[in-house]
Amino acid sequence: MNLKQIANAAGVSVSTVSRALSGNPRISAEMRRRIVEIARAQGYVDRRLNAISQAGLQSITLISTHGMLEPGGSNFVSWRILESLRNECARREIAIEPVIFEENRIDPRRAFEAARASSTDGILLHYDEDPELLEKLATLGKPVVLLMGLDPTSRISSVGVGNSYAASLGTRHLSDLGHRDMLLVSWKGRYTIRRRETGFVEAARESGMRDPESAILRLSGYEPEIAEAEFDAYLATLTSGIPATAIFCLSDNIAIGVMRSLAKAGISVPDDMSVVGFDDSIAAQMMSPPLTSIRQPLEQIGPMALYELELANRLGAGYLPRRVELGCSLSVRGSSQPLARARKG
């Protein structure tokens, strides 16, 4: 794709296209807009544009525990992030030097040594259990970005998901449907979970719910079996039914367990109870009814992290550690419906 072809498509001379694309002022704004539009549509990218930005990043070190997980595993969130990162790197011909530890636990010393010794252009880290490792990596003078970063006071950049925003999306979806009494099913997790709970509490309070904090049920884990058993137990403690018309589960796996438990108790979803999940997993889409769920833009995390490494390389000492929280979206399916309809049914 070159200027000549764009010129043909636009019905103008090559000079005009050149002027439009190279910022020459001797051209009308209207013509420039038209030509740029055509150039975009035809996917015109200067060869050098790709090359230079690629050349900026030729290789990265990836420190992760999850590198070799199989697609279907319970850690499919990590898998999706790393898979899309690998794809992006392959497309842009960026070499990945992996430092992967299988036993789901990183040896901080070995990881640090690997990061220091490597001659790559930057380090991506998918491991947040060891704040000391983060601090040490920050002193290497080499760009480091944490994938799905948690701690906002860390000295290294992170690209993750806006958990409180995500949770507020689900909560507002339910309150928009008319639900005022909601139950949040969470688990005893760390930072991520706490942010989601915060988002729920704030959005629920804004929608007029009285005491959202006390409407949180914290399980001991997020496996479907645990959720089912503990939700059974929760139901057993209730004397007069669930004090809610909608349940927001902070993971699809929990939603699966909860819906099994609800089915056993003869509570129908969505007629008696709306349910919203979190993760938008394949399982969520195949349930019956299919689960309304929060979708995280996991595919954008890798590319955005690469962008941060590039920026750090370009700005040099002027680059300060940043924190990027990507927004989420809601996949509305059959498990949630307006309160009014439920009452009628």
Next chain:
Amino acid sequence: MNLKQIANAAGVSVSTVSRALSGNPRISAEMRRRIVEIARAQGYVDRRLNAISQAGLQSITLISTHGMLEPGGSNFVSWRILESLRNECARREIAIEPVIFEENRIDPRRAFEAARASSTDGILLHYDEDPELLEKLATLGKPVVLLMGLDPTSRISSVGVGNSYAASLGTRHLSDLGHRDMLLVSWKGRYTIRRRETGFVEAARESGMRDPESAILRLSGYEPEIAEAEFDAYLATLTSGIPATAIFCLSDNIAIGVMRSLAKAGISVPDDMSVVGFDDSIAAQMMSPPLTSIRQPLEQIGPMALYELELANRLGAGYLPRRVELGCSLSVRGSSQPLARARKG
């Protein structure tokens, strides 16, 4: 700056430079790295690279109350943000269509109408007092980015500063100097201030401080006069001196007032008491002793917001609202010093 000059500087032929920069595989990685480095150093940018990305954003709407404030005003933070935004737009020839309200309060209806009616490529908003306006703007289907955004559950993108990170920087600086007893002087603000307090509390606790929450003094405002008067009053309530060896003020203006008060009480900075400010204002640099202060990358906020608008334009419906928190740095000056030295003195 063209390939020939780069070739001369690198001592190779033009062909080699061309291959290095255009991603031709028929070149060694080492040579490519060297040439890219020289090209970068000499500021080589393909003319079209600029042009095309410029063409992506031709005009923006800017909604703000602070647009016309003079440089020296108390709102110099807003001024610096908007000034660098204007510069960046001028450089890239992006037209700004301003919607500015002088009385420091926006008429939401007029602002919304202006945003809807305009045919610009995106909207930048420097006003967060009206969550409803944010929600309404989010429905326009046009990219909107909030400058210095606060609410993480909002449906629109925001580019701001990592306040809790910033506060943790100052706190860790003091604890690195050996200070274990710190006093945080804050004020009764909203979200921004709360995040800074959180950052202080977490970093202070990590450094071994016992009950950081109770070491916060909240003033009723952030003017130097208020700070001075209220800190005078605070000192008067104490029977046995300040229970701290370092004071972290969440704004330079507060630090100015506090240092005046300390001077009156015969407490010398930094020998008896280290002081850290926040904002890195001109005043901070000219004080005696010059004030150690947190520097926010205000100049990066405008450009980053423009990048977000571009990204939104490019991704179309695939763009989800994001939240970017830029990192801060610490300007160490004379007002803070190691605890040991202070003890000796």
Next chain:
DNA sequence: CTGGTAAGCGCAAAAATTTGCACAACTGTT
């Protein structure tokens, strides 16, 4: 040690892009 092979680079031809100049169309002035 020798021949084979492939990688890395320069030369010069080829291709792509930019720019000086001319001219047409439009604007406002006398």
Next chain:
DNA sequence: AACAGTTGTGCAAATTTTTGCGCTTACCAG
């Protein structure tokens, strides 16, 4: 209406960038 000034475009020359080809060097197997 004639005129001067301004803007926007095409043509062709000038410049810049890419690429085909061949040379040199390094490495390897026999």
